[in-house]
Amino acid sequence: MSDPTASSRFVEVADRVWVARYDWFDVNVSVVEGERGLLVVDTHASRAAAEEVLVDLRRLSARPVVEIVNTHVHVDHVLGNGAFRAAYGAVPVTAHEEAAAALPEQAAAAQAHARGSDDPREQGIADTEVVVPDHTFSSVTAIDLGDRVVELVHPGRGHTSGDLVARVEGADVLLAGDLVEEAGNPVWGEDSWPMDWPLSLDLVLSLAGPGTVVVPGHGAPVDLDFVTEQRSAIGVVAETVRDLAGRGVPLSQALDTGQWPYPAEELVHAVRRGYEQLPRSQKRLPLV
Structure with a gap:
């Protein structure tokens, strides 16, 4: 039993919008309150981790969770779905259609990797039931919380093919x-889209104003x-890849040849994926 007098980890960043930051993965879990109840955005990386979130959430509010949103497919944001359903019943889970489609394979790979770990927290990943989002969309959708609406927008591919951002009515905040x-630094993984990411952030920026609080997936609100500034640096990565490929620099030499805004060792997937994603017309062939 949690102590109802204990303080919650959740911090209010806008009107009835709270964010809690957790050490493991340095991941954020956000909560939006409406007349119907609470909407939770991202659910952490395992059932055990989500149960820690649930303790903090109950200290924050006695209102029920009525909606869950997953911002993208990676397991540190989605594997707590089952714990929330165990606590609150068959709560709808919403994500972009690409994220929902990719989750079974992503989760299986993460769980296989976790089984070989000596870290009890990672073992928790392996032991967690995977709950795939059951409400999906392709471009834009909205969740009605009674007295306010949360708009979900897929701005395009970037960190993954199925990223979304959430804009909360009546609060100048963007999740x-x-x-x-x-x-x-931004993370380009094996499922990232480095050539699309800058344009996707352009759309994100168009949804924000000078006073908007932007809550990232990891770290403090910005x-x-x-x-x-981050969009500009991500754009430099994309344009450097485009320039190198256009000049015929082979992929094997690209990391050493380019002038990068981030450490080259963090850009292995960004450069490889960028070369793969460029159309043939933007590459000087042969590339070896």
Whole structure:
């Protein structure tokens, strides 16, 4: 039993919008309150981790969770879905259609990797039931919380093919998932879209104003200037890949040849994926 007098980890960042930041993965879980109840955005990385979130959430509010949103497919944001359903019943889980389609394979790979770990928290990943989002959309959708609406927008491919951002009616806040990164540099994984990411962030920026609080998937909330600067650096990565490929620099030499805004060792997947995604017309052949 949690102590109802204990403080919650959740911090209010806008009107009836709270964010809790958890050490493991330095991941954020956000909560939006409406007349119907609570909407939770991202659910952490395992059942055990989500149960920790649930303790904090109950200290924050006695209202029920009535909606769940997953910002993208990666397991640190979705594997707590089952714990929330165990606590609150068959709550709808909404994600972009690409994220929902990719989750079974993504989760299976993460769980297989976790089984070989000595870290009890990672073992928790292996032991967690995977709950795939049952409400999906392709471009834009909205969740009605009674007295306010949360708009979900797929701005395009970037960190993954199925990223979404959430814009809350009546609160100048944008929940951006891993399209925006504050805890470290942006992360280009094997499922990233480096050539699309800058344009997707342009759409995200169009949804924000000078006073908007932007909540990243990891780290502290940021402002519009931070997102603009990060978009510029992500754009430099994409344009450098385009330039190198257009000059016929082979992929094997690209990391050493380019002038990058981030450490080259963090850009292995960004460069490889970028070369793969460029149309043939933008590459000087042969590339070896």
